[in-house]
Amino acid sequence: MAQTSxxxxxxxxxxxxxxxxxxxxxAVFLTECLYTEPVFKEGFSKIDPDLNAVWVNDPKSGDxxxxxxxxxxxxxxxxxLLHYPAxxxxxxxxxxxxxxxxxxSVLQLRELASLNEGLPAADAKRYxxxxxxxxxxxxxxxxxxxxxxKLKDKGPLDVRKMLETSxxxxxxxxxxxxxxxxLNDQ
Numbered sequence: 001m002a003q004t005s006x007x008x009x010x011x012x013x014x015x016x017x018x019x020x021x022x023x024x025x026x027a028v029f030l031t032e033c034l035y036t037e038p039v040f041k042e043g044f045s046k047i048d049p050d051l052n053a054v055w056v057n058d059p060k061s062g063d064x065x066x067x068x069x070x071x072x073x074x075x076x077x078x079x080x081l082l083h084y085p086a087x088x089x090x091x092x093x094x095x096x097x098x099x100x101x102x103x104x105s106v107l108q109l110r111e112l113a114s115l116n117e118g119l120p121a122a123d124a125k126r127y128x129x130x131x132x133x134x135x136x137x138x139x140x141x142x143x144x145x146x147x148x149x150k151l152k153d154k155g156p157l158d159v160r161k162m163l164e165t166s167x168x169x170x171x172x173x174x175x176x177x178x179x180x181x182x183l184n185d186q
Contacts, residue, residue, distance in 0.1 A: 032148050033111050035127040039156040039163075040108050044097045047074045048105075050134070051098070054086070055141065055180035070180060072096070082109065091115050096130075101163050104170065105132045127156070129163075131174050139182040144174035 055070040069086040080096040094109040111126040113119050120126050133142040150173060151159060162168045 032145065033109070033125040033128045034146055034148050034151065035156045036123060036125055037156050038108060038110065038127050039129055039160050040097075040099055040106075044078050044099045044108075046077055046098075047080060048098060049074070051080065051132075051141075053139075054183040056183045057178050057180045067183075069183065080107075081112075082107070089115055102166065105134065106130065106163075107132060129159075131170060133177075141180050142177045143180060144171075144177050147173060147175045 051072050052074055053072060055072065057068045057070070067087065070082065070084040071086045072080050072082050075081050075095070078097060080098070082094040082096040083091055084094070085091050092114040093112045095112055096107045096109050099106050099108065107130040109128050109130060111120050111124070129146050131144045133144075135141070146159070154162070159173075162173065163170070
């Protein structure tokens with residue numbers, strides 16, 4: 001079995017490799033599209049201007065080149081363009097539509113294109129949901145993506161019914177949270 005040199009094990013190259021791997025895992029986790037059809041077809045809200053920002057999920061690092069970035073910008077009165085991870089060559093562009101499900105804020109994402117794979121095929125899985133919890137007093141959001149593993153046998157209508165049922169355990173349907181802060185508020 002080949003041994004890794006001590007320099008590689010603890011050096012800057014290993015840290016960079018780990019960071020790239022972690023960033024790729026986070027990007028897949030956060031942005032996995034699950035459905036070919038939308039979960040919601042109506043009931044969308046007007047945009048919330050507070051979501052228009054460059055968001056960063058690593059507020060401890062002072063160097064923006066080393067942070068995971070998400071860019072959210074309004075396209076019109078009820079749609080956003082979301083680019084995530086914006087600082088990575090594997091970034092994906094989404095149309096995002098805001099809606100309220102009960103008292104919760106949700107973004108329905110539709111993949112438009114990725115820098116890696118170009119335009120998605122017409123029959124591709126292009127839709128997913130993000131649950132957003134906001135604290136605009138400190139310009140932060142907590143984002144949870146639908147958990148594809150837990151919902152692999154459920155279609156978009158099943159998921160919609162579950163989300164609209166008040167007894168549903170949302171934490172059980174969505175993955176682990178990722179915290180973001182506005183970049184310009186650092």
